[in-house]
Amino acid sequence: MSSTESREKRLKVDGAVQISELHQTAEYILPDERFTKPVAVIECIESIPCNPCETACPVNAIVIGDDITTLPKIDPTICTGCALCVAACPGLAIYLKQQHWGPSLSYIAFPYEYLPLPQKGAEVTMANRWGEAVCSGTVIKVIKSSRFDRTAIIHASYDSAFYEEVVTMVRL
Ligand code: SF4
Ligand code: SF4
Numbered sequence: 001m002s003s004t005e006s007r008e009k010r011l012k013v014d015g016a017v018q019i020s021e022l023h024q025t026a027e028y029i030l031p032d033e034r035f036t037k038p039v040a041v042i043e044c045i046e047s048i049p050c051n052p053c054e055t056a057c058p059v060n061a062i063v064i065g066d067d068i069t070t071l072p073k074i075d076p077t078i079c080t081g082c083a084l085c086v087a088a089c090p091g092l093a094i095y096l097k098q099q100h101w102g103p104s105l106s107y108i109a110f111p112y113e114y115l116p117l118p119q120k121g122a123e124v125t126m127a128n129r130w131g132e133a134v135c136s137g138t139v140i141k142v143i144k145s146s147r148f149d150r151t152a153i154i155h156a157s158y159d160s161a162f163y164e165e166v167v168t169m170v171r172l
Contacts, residue, residue: 016129017043019164027071030164031097038096038107039079040086042072056088086111087148099163106160110168112152117142118172125170126158134166135159
């Protein structure tokens with residue numbers, strides 16, 4: 001892991017971003033009720049030299065540009081929800097989200113680097129940016145693919161009342 005990647009990992013663990021900070025960032029775009037499929041949400045507000053999200057996206061939905069300290073900007077209208085950027089981000093700062101996935105349910109796909117992995121159908125505890133329990137959730141699928149390197153992507157549904165708050169699950 002490069003020093004930049006290590007620094008980003010520490011930022012995520014030690015100084016998770018506040019929702020209020022995200023709302024002050026023009027690049028933060030949370031999909032709303034118009035979106036009928038999960039699309040990428042980027043929570044990257046540190047101007048650090050990094051761009052794997054941009055290079056991973058096969059449809060150029062994420063733009064950083066020549067100055068790689070520029071914050072990534074996503075166009076969710078062209079995002080296909082492939083999750084390649086979710087796995088590529090060393091800061092674990094990208095998720096797929098859909099606000100209205102089912103009756104009172106939201107959908108999330110998030111990177112998960114711990115073992116054991118949850119099983120499809122498992123009831124889990126969804127968590128916020130500090131790993132604190134928020135609500136219950138149900139695992140829809142767990143994807144481990146060579147395209148995602150060693151990062152598992154957990155897909156889950158949860159109470160849409162906590163749409164923005166939830167970003168991961170409590171470790172098993
Ligand atoms: S989910 Fe796929 S299509 Fe959407 S921004 Fe990420 S890499 Fe691009
Ligand atoms: S979203 Fe992830 S990959 Fe993209 S610039 Fe931020 S930390 Fe780097």
